[in-house]
Amino acid sequence: MERWYICLQTRRSPVELTDRLSKLVRQYGLSEFITRACYEKGAGNKKQGEYYYFIGVISEEKGVIPDDKNNVLHTVLSQLSLYNIGLYVDYDEIQPMASKEIEGFNFRQIKMVRLKKYLPNDPFDFAASAEDSNIAEDTKPVFNQLLFCLSAYGRGTWQQFRAICVEIGIDSTGEYARRISRNLRALGHIELSRDGQNWFAAPSCLVQIDDGDHQYHTFLAGQRSPRLLEMLQRETHVTITSQPYSNAPERVLITFPDESAALAFADDYSRQHHPIRSAGYAGLKIASVLPSLDGWETTLPILSIVKGNYHFEKWVDSGFESMSLPQDSGMYRLTHVSERFEHPQLTLYYDADTGIWRRADWYGIRFLALRRTGSSCDVHYDPVQHELAVSHDQRWPDLYERSLVLASGQLPVFRNNHAIYSNISASQAHLLTGKLGANLIEHKGT
């Protein structure tokens, strides 16, 4: 097939002419024959007047218009007040006179919708997202649906997690998803990979809690489905309660007469459907396997940072302050200098002695930085109410907080600038504060 051009002379506006020609090509189904057009440099300039307009066509042989196209072409040209004078050229012959800016084009370019794309962000940097108070009461069932959905997928990418949160209406921008994921992790429903790029549903399990009587009380953590809830409601005694700020899936409390009844239910369900395990006192168990703060620090992933690539800000007195290069140990916010790539902002811990950058959840880094820079950490415990209060400015690293949350299956409530965790035993309080080097102050009736 040859590609060649029909030369035409006109005084009409080239833009208008091209627009009109495109429509006629579509209207008369000539797109297989007429594929391009271009026009003379300076066309449209009033002083120039008449100029050459070139219609690019494809046919077996240069200058030969197929019979089935001839009449239609004539009609199209007539409607454009153009007349074929039989002057046919190759593009090479007209290239010098065709304006560079106005080169050949396809008459029918694709029209499509671009997919919405989220700029990458750091899932562990939940401090950057809005506070919990933004959650409306009527979103409660939606968090349950979120957990059903995550349970059904089993795993996925962080981008997908954000898209799901946006779609079900609990996150308008894809930023608040970070806080949602922290809450879900604290409740033992999901995990995040160390690089934050993937999430994983956690296995379904019954977590034991004390309720001061002789029955066996548990709550459901990990994967759940409508069928599981339906079966639990049918065969056991279930109480469903909201989380303190309705910002996470509801707590499903299941009461069995004794432990063997719980195990029998779990065995029976596991055989027929998917495995449900017994986690015992998960909060206390987690508290016992977690290392000291020093031990925790050494397990944090190390990032290799080229200092010249970032702007640095250091966390000082509850805010970030800009600085040229990091000198002291502490918590830093790093913003990549390049705007060419989609680099998310990073919040890291810098150890000035070793020059090592470590990554963890936002609260965890802040806690580490505070402890390493000599700040003391006071924790208040009420042994009567079994409540533990951690200062809002000194929230714990996420796994230590998970241990607290799993003692009750409820996220903390916030009072007087403290996060209050319920159903905490004295032994658990001592164990965790000891590991984190915090001062445990016991009160009665705070």
Place this chain on the structure above:
Amino acid sequence: MATFPQWNEAIINFTLSGLSLGSRVFLSTDDASLETIGLSFSEPRPHSGWLEDFKRSVRHKCVFGDEINLARFAYPLRDSKSCPRYIPFLSAMVLAAHNMGDDSGEKPIDPRAFFTHFNVVMGLPDQQGRTKGLTTGEDGKLWEDWNQWLRTQGFLPTAIPGDPGAYRYTRYPISQTVLRQSDRNSLWRRFTDGSWKKNYDEVLLIQRIRKDAQYFTRHLRDILHTDSDMWQRSYEAISRACYEVYEDWREDGDTASRVGQSSARVRTSLDARLYRTEDYFSGTTEYRLFPRQPRQAASITLSVQYQGHNYTLSEDRPGWYMPLWSIDAEQLTNGLKVPVISPNSQIQYFYLPAREFWILTLDPQISESGVYASWDKGVEIGSPFILLAREELRTDLMKLKNEGLLEWESINSIFDGWNEYRGVTVQAEAQAWASITLENDALRLTLQPRVNFSLAFTGGLRAPRGSGWLVNHGPQVSLASFIPEAELAVYTEDDEVVFSNTIEAGKTIDFPWGLPGSYKVIVTQDGHSDERVVRILDWSELDVRPLSTDQFPSEDNFGICGALIKD
């Protein structure tokens, strides 16, 4: 010996296995596929073979005296689980259609010959014309019920009737034979006569076949033609069927003619593709091996030993195993052959082919995930993709860009000698590509669009495994097209029109999907139409995904996974 209901269930499972929801389904039945289906029965192969067992079963159930008696097997049309009950009968029709046509393949298929072949399959070789007892149109009702059932399951039917007239209903089974016996034979001959290489993957093979189209049967030439509806809408099925013949040929050695027609398909190797992940924090991109499952095969256990590590291949989703290790430039450039250990199959190796370029598209089941891999789908207009291409192809690609045929957002060098083109979109329709000459013609054939419009379903809340969208979170609909608009119609399962209007290209429609169920979506433009199925699911249909024990590396988390601690 298998019963009619056993064949019924086995054929349905075989036909749908490894297909993503939304795929076009062909009830393509031939001698080899019946032999392969027979392997799924827990009994030894009959002495006469599974093909004969199938015919025996169908004749026993469907023929009474010298007549077909639909009342014996087809009514009611569905069983207690609402599955079709008559599939072996339709398969027998397709088997007959499969044998139509002379071996040269030059003469067009004569629909009048259909019943000659069908009567032989049904053990009534003396009958001429339509089989006794099979009233005109009754077979059509079965095909339409099969089509309807496929839609409710989220698949796209492909069986279509002919124009009104005497052979209207024989067109249904004929439409199901992507490749007939004569087409397969002609492919086989060409592979042998042309001494074709044995390391093509599916993408390269179909390009090579198109180049040699003149050597093939008329039917094959027709469906390979870019203007044909089959090519435009059922490219994957054609490509898959051709590759199946190629794999048979590769497994059989250089025999001059097809010898394995009546034996089950045996596979000794798997293909691996590429799976791309990106770490936004370090800015690194990884390409991992992504093994493809053997198609329509029973469940098999596979593991791989590589550089001292043992990898067990576990399913990611139907058709695919979980991605394996990251590859390097050398493996990407030269390909890779890795021994496989399999106690219950004949698979011995998997291959990463050495290609000049790879097309990577968004995960078709979870496009929000941002995961790109070389899924089967290939380039779809209106969907940006990633092109991983050798440096030598840069000139060709720049030419396409300068001609306004292709556009991309950025180029990055990931491996030595390779470039990654991100956000690539096809800008112009097929006609505009016709006159372009490239050094690498496979590149042009792969990138140039097959269709002029494509419907996209975006947003909403997708249920896992591509099974549909959750109620009240249905997808938005948009049209990618070279022509500004098209006609869009949406039907319920009962064929009630719930929407019929013009859709403008490049605009999104928030469609008010109703109650849970399957919706048929048909878009029509310029005399061509495309059908899709959208399934809306109730929340109660969600179930948890079984977790593999090693999916979350809890050793990095002090053994903690959720509320559990690993022992």
